[in-house]
Amino acid sequence: MPVKRLRKARGGRSLIGLSLAALSGMFVAAGIVAGGCGARTPLDVGPPQPPCFVDSDCPGHKNLCEPVYCDLAAGAEAGAPRNGGLCVDLPPIVCDDNDPCTDDACVPKTGQCTYEVATRDNDGDGFRGPRPGTLPGDPNACGDDCDDKSELAYPGGTEVCDGVDNDCNGVVDDGATYIPLLNEPIRLSGDIAPAGPGGLAWSGTSYAAAYTGTVSGFSMRLNMLAPTGVPLGPEAPIVFQNGDNAGGPIVWVGDRYGIAWQDRRSGDYEVYFTLLDESGAKVLPDTRLSFAEGFSINVSLGWTGGEFIVAWQDEREGLFDLYAQRLSIDGAPIGGNVKLTQAFNVGNEAPQMAPGLSSIGVAWAPGDALQHFIQFQVFNQDLTPRSPAVSLTQGTSDSVYPTIAWNQDRYVVAWFDKTANPKAIYGAVVDEDGNILVEPKALTNPGSFRSRYPSIKALGDRVLLVYADDRDQNDGYELYALMLDGNLNPSGTEQRVTFGKKDSIYPIATFGPDGNVGILFRDDREGQQHVFFTRLGCIVP
Known part of the structure; x- marks a missing residue:
């Protein structure tokens, strides 16, 4: 539209400077005349749309999954300037290949559909794990690998003593028992006492x-071990920043480790x-992962089959509460x-969690300096509550150090x-909906002595x-192993x-090669607190 200059009125004033009162009178008079003639109410056409000349003038034009175009003809009909059109929304792109085992999506940059397989084969054994929340082999699971962290577990496999469910029948090392393999455990920690696991x-290899350990403060170390437990190299720091760091729960997910601290x-x-x-x-x-004021400590880590979950206790609101983060x-x-709890x-305090089939079980120990009790709650894998919290102890004693494992369906x-x-x-034992299947009971029989750190x-x-x-009053604690049946009754001989x-405490057990169980623990036999490793051997009937 051409730009017009303002004409000057006599006396040097522009026309825009005419009396506002005069202009108002003109509008009022026009209204009286129109009203006297029974005029129709003006049409409400809404605010004029901004004119467009090409598609890229239209808002949202970069999202080709929700396309728009500039309709020049429509612009003229709708009263837009002659040299502009109107932006028109086209039907959005719908991507659906009718395959429930693909994730269908439209790429905004290209407007093209992608159809990616919805499940993964993390361990590379040719069998995909199920969708989260489904059982392997279910019609909507889109995968039948019962353990996608191990290439040794898959449908139709042959069961051997190796710590995995080779044939995917829901049982690991059918009927096996475990005996100690090492007369002397292997010390892992260097001159960094006091140290703890x-x-x-x-990983499979x-x-x-x-x-x-303690090196001008607390400092985490990583030691890679051969199947026998012998270190493959010197211990190495995990964190290369100044400041105390501690913890180190670690999980293998088929092709990588996740670790938190x-x-x-x-x-x-x-x-x-x-x-x-x-x-x-x-x-x-x-x-x-955490940015709030106060301490965030006592870290727990799990793997759902598709995501890492980290849980910890956090004092950002005063009293410690439990928080979690998906990755x-x-x-x-x-x-x-x-936020998982409300204090x-x-x-x-002391959260421990384990992913289940379609949930996450969290156990922790609320309490004060004199008494603690054990609580448990089930969450969905998006961290929304699935069940109410249940108390597994009465709060009349000092119950501490909870640990948790998912066992087939509970x-x-x-x-x-x-x-x-x-x-x-x-x-x-508690199911995925928070129902207690096996009531709390003693699992060991220490007599007048003490059992700790399960x-x-x-x-x-x-x-x-x-x-x-x-x-055994061997000048401290020793480690023991005991098999329990599905109802938590002792099954077999305690080892x-x-x-x-001195003390052997804080065991952390994991399945290793040939059905062995590796155990990391703190041991004081050398007069200082060091970290040692030992193994249990798998014996089949």
Whole structure:
């Protein structure tokens, strides 16, 4: 439209400076005349649309999955300027190949449809794992691998003693028992005492052992171990930043490790996560997960089959509460921190969690300096609550150190009690909806002595319990192993695992090669607190 100059009125004023009153009178007079003639109400055509000349003038034109175009003819009909049109929405692109086992999506940049297989073969055995929340082999599971972390487990496999469910019948190493293999455990930690275990995982070729030592403060170390437990090289730091760092729960997911820890590089303890390759090399920068004031500590880590889940206790609101964070297989946070609990009077502490079929079970120990009790709750894998919290103890004693495992179709929770009679390891079984299937009961019989620090490994139809006990009065605690049936009753002979003087405590057990069970633990036999490794051997009937 050409630009017109303003004409000057006499006296040097522009026409725009005419009396507002005069102009108002003109409008009023026009209204009276129109009203007197019975004029029709003006049409409400809405605000004029901005004219367009090409498609790229239209809002949202870059999203080709919701296409728009500039209709020049429509612009003229709708009263737009002669040299402009109107933006018109076209039907959106709908991508659907009628295959329930693909994730269908439209790429906004190109407007093209993609159809990606919805499940993964993380372990490379040719069998895909099921969709989250489905059982392997179900019609809508789109995968039938019962353990996509191990290439040794797949439908039709031959069951051998190797710590995995080779034939996918729901039972690991059918009928096997476990006996100690090493007369003397292997010390892993160097001159970094006091040291303590953090996490242990088996990749199929080697163990990754994470632990914390003392080097001008707390510092995590990683040691890669041969199948026999012999270190493949010197221990190495995991974190290369100043500030205390500790923890180290670690999981193997078929082609990489995930590891999480608490870290004080920014002042308060915060939660961090990273990925390691099979050799233990870091492949992702440290990813900070918590940012609130106060300490974020006592980290737990799990793998759902498609995502990592990190849980911890956090004092951002005063009393400790539990928080969690989802991460993709590539270590990218999904959404923000999710608050899992609400503290009342006492803090919620010591979270341990395990992913189930379509859920996540979380056990923790609310309490104060004198008493704790064990609570358990089931969450969906998006971290929304699935069941109410249930109390597994009455709060009249000091129940602490919960641990948890998913066992085929239910959760097994174990803990120890410092003041009950007996001072034993206790356990219970809970289903995915929070219903107690096996009521809490003592799992060990220490007599007048004490059982502490349980670690449990699920075998489908039974559970392996590894724990510390001072009944032999060997100048401290020793490690023991006990098989339990599905109802948590002892099954088989209890095995003593360590025999050195002083304490052997804090065991962390994981399945290794040939059905062996690797155990990482703290041992004081050398007069200092160091981290050691030992093994249990698998014996088939």
